[in-house]
Amino acid sequence: MDLLILHFGRLEKNRLSIIHMPYKAILLCDFLAKNSIKASIFNAAAETANNKKFSLIGLIEKYDPEIIGLTLQWHSQMKGVFEASRRIKKKFPQKKIVVGGITASFFSRQILEKEKSIDYVIRGDAEIPALKLCRQIKSGKTDLKSIENISYRQAGRIYENPVKYKISRRIFNSLSYSSFSHILNIDSMLNVSNNFYVKVKNGVFYSPEPPKKRFFYIASRGCVFNCSYCSASAYHRLCGRTSPVYKSPETVCRDIKKLLSYGIENIYFPTFPDSFRENNFYTKLFKIFIRKNITFNCTIDCFHLPRPPFLEIFQRTFKNNLKDSHIVLSPDLLDEKKRKLNKGQLYSNRELFSFIYAAQKYGINVRLSLAAGLPFASRSDYSKTLLYAERLSSFSNLEITMNTIPIEPYSPLFLNPEKYKVKLKCKNFNDFLLKKPGELGYETDQLSERQIFQTISVFNRVMSRASEKFKKIDIKNIN
Ligand code: SF4
Secondary structure: OOEEEEEOOEEOOOEEEOOOOOOHHHHHHHHHHHOOOOEEEEEHHHHHHOOOOOOHHHHHHHHOOOEEEEEOOOHHHHHHHHHHHHHHHHHOOOOEEEEEOHHHHHOHHHHHHHOOOOOEEEOOOOHHHHHHHHHHHHHOOOOOOOOOOEEEEEOOEEEEOOOOOOOOHHHHHHOOOOOHHHEOOHHHHHHOOOOOEEEEEOOEEEOOOOOOOEEEOOOEEOOOOOOOOOOHHHHHHHOOOOOOEEOOHHHHHHHHHHHHHOOOOEEEEOOOOOOOOOOHHHHHHHHHHHHOOOOOEEEEEEOOOOOOHHHHHHHHHOOOOHHHOEEEEEEEOOOHHHHHHHOOOOOOHHHHHHHHHHHHHHOOEEEEEEEEOOOOOOHHHHHHHHHHHHHHOOOOOEEEEEEEOOOOOOOHHHHOHHHHOEEEOOOOHHHHHHOOOOOOOEEEOOOOHHHHHHHHHHHHHHHHHHOOOOOOOOOOOOO
């Protein structure tokens, strides 16, 4: 094996979170394999979540990769990733360690300055830079200057090569998420795939949700919006993307057909490349599913209100699976003015109401996700949101939740706190590294961190009274 990619989550006293790895790692392995580099993935977080013991050192001894890759997508992984990296380097000083992902891209210089066990950071898309890096390491060469997107240490200095590579549609189309042969512990991964975290009690791990094989299918990279708390927009600008790149509906369909043959029960689409005006991507994809008679339990995150024909084609495509299928919308706040200040989406509450009503007529379930602690939002904005949410709770097809959104590097509110009138508690690399679970890392000029969490408690209390089917989220946040 040339490259072994390891994924670590965040282990705390009572839970283990970030058990999903960034799924683009599968595409990376597929790309490398097509170019004669043998790469595999081991999801250490999923293995632990299944109560399976493994030895990190034993794993590396068994597969003996020349290069170890560590995913560093979310800042909450940092501690676990750095601990693993030090252990690996201590035992195998000759092996090269590379990290990649959103957080790694943002803190590339600080990581190389402070974590001597890490040799390289790949910033942005990884396919070509990782291929060139693996080839150089395997051939014993040290000409790193020519590798785009990488940061590295040489003779005590840190170099950051320009980010010039971004995935093309051609490469994206050529790669398959269903390349499960690259995943060493696929059973463990699928067994907890219906959960974002697992609970820990007396050293034993429990899944809050029953096992169901779910796959997060990321059909596009990039987003046309720029929500105040989300890292997507600035990260994709770093990657050099000016608009989303997406896989062709035909290749997605082929890939999904294979995923379903592995017993995947729910496909979750967390990205939505369609613009306001058109529902091109998913409409085309769903038409192919209908033609090929492919159906499954589908969950789809819509980044804005889809145009009316979307509901009709969604209903036709998943008509036999509607009970376990969902359209997810994230208006975040039911105050239109403040929503507009935080999100690019321009739909009104009236349009949202009409959409839920229409979805109900089609028998489609909708999940509405609200967020406490948005910049500019006052207590009274949340009172209005609560009143409106109570009214909406009479829809039989609707689930509403409210959660917090912890700070992320690359998010507009982190990059420009004055504009968003937030007070940052996490200001630099060290703050992110030391941030405790459940901490938000910021507060707004309207609400302190404590008041933000109180907003959720009030919401849960009132909504539990308003609707029997209301399910409150029992964690402070998913990070
Ligand atoms: S939260 Fe906003 S910016 Fe981030 S991916 Fe969703 S729509 Fe795009």
